[in-house]
Amino acid sequence: AQTVTQSQPEMSVQEAETVTLSCTYDTSESDYYLFWYKQPPSRQMILVIRQEAYKQQNATENRFSVNFQKAAKSFSLKISDSQLGDAAMYFCAYRSGNQGAQKLVFGQGTRLTINP
Amino acid sequence: EAGVVQSPRYKIIEKKQPVAFWCNPISGHNTLYWYLQNLGQGPELLIRYENEEAVDDSQLPKDRFSAERLKGVDSTLKIQPAELGDSAVYLCASSLRLAGANEQFFGPGTRLTVL
Numbered sequence: 101a102q103t104v105t106q107s108q109p110e111m112s113v114q115e116a117e118t119v120t121l122s123c124t125y126d127t128s129e130s131d132y133y134l135f136w137y138k139q140p141p142s143r144q145m146i147l148v149i150r151q152e153a154y155k156q157q158n159a160t161e162n163r164f165s166v167n168f169q170k171a172a173k174s175f176s177l178k179i180s181d182s183q184l185g186d187a188a189m190y191f192c193a194y195r196s197g198n199q200g201a202q203k204l205v206f207g208q209g210t211r212l213t214i215n216p
Numbered sequence: 217e218a219g220v221v222q223s224p225r226y227k228i229i230e231k232k233q234p235v236a237f238w239c240n241p242i243s244g245h246n247t248l249y250w251y252l253q254n255l256g257q258g259p260e261l262l263i264r265y266e267n268e269e270a271v272d273d274s275q276l277p278k279d280r281f282s283a284e285r286l287k288g289v290d291s292t293l294k295i296q297p298a299e300l301g302d303s304a305v306y307l308c309a310s311s312l313r314l315a316g317a318n319e320q321f322f323g324p325g326t327r328l329t330v331l
């Protein structure tokens with residue numbers, strides 16, 4: 101079974117600075133997808149960024165980028181120019197490339213605090 | 217376009233009482249998921265529907281939990297009887313099953329408190 105580990109229960113960063121959230125995963129599959137979700141206090145999970153395992157290029161979405169190291173099974177999220185609205189729980193998630201296995205496997209989450 | 221709708225947002229019940237949660241997915245999404253999120257944890261899948269068929273319910277505690285998606289649109293998740301350990305957030309998500317990443321869109325969840 102696949103597992104996802106987020107080793108940082110909490111992180112904090114000064115507004116406008118850069119922060120990196122860590123995620124590692126374990127799988128024997130070669131085809132899969134990785135995601136970072138943001139969950140604010142409203143509880144609604146919002147997709148931040150996704151990465152297809154077959155792509156070597158790291159995904160980027162505006163201020164959010166990932167460092168995908170397939171051999172090391174590492175998938176970190178970098179938030180540049182942190183804003184107060186970035187404060188939330190961040191979850192790393194894995195999904196098999198097998199179309200019959202659609203479920204997301206989540207890590208334990210990292211609570212990100214932005215200091216003004 | 218409306219997102220995933222869940223109701224109620226909050227529910228407080230006494231233990232041993234029944235409770236039901238409702239979810240209406242994004243229009244046209246054929247795949248619907250129910251996730252359980254315990255406090256301080258990531259969500260875990262309870263059940264997945266493809267249209268009206270439950271295709272993955274291996275993590276659903278079937279002695280007290282049940283779910284249905286009769287017309288392949290909205291869905292209801294029921295607990296009977298509720299136990300103290302069922303206090304959690306119940307998230308519903310939907311996606312359009314296509315090749316590729318199939319982004320899942322989540323609702324705001326129902327926070328259940330069992331007293």
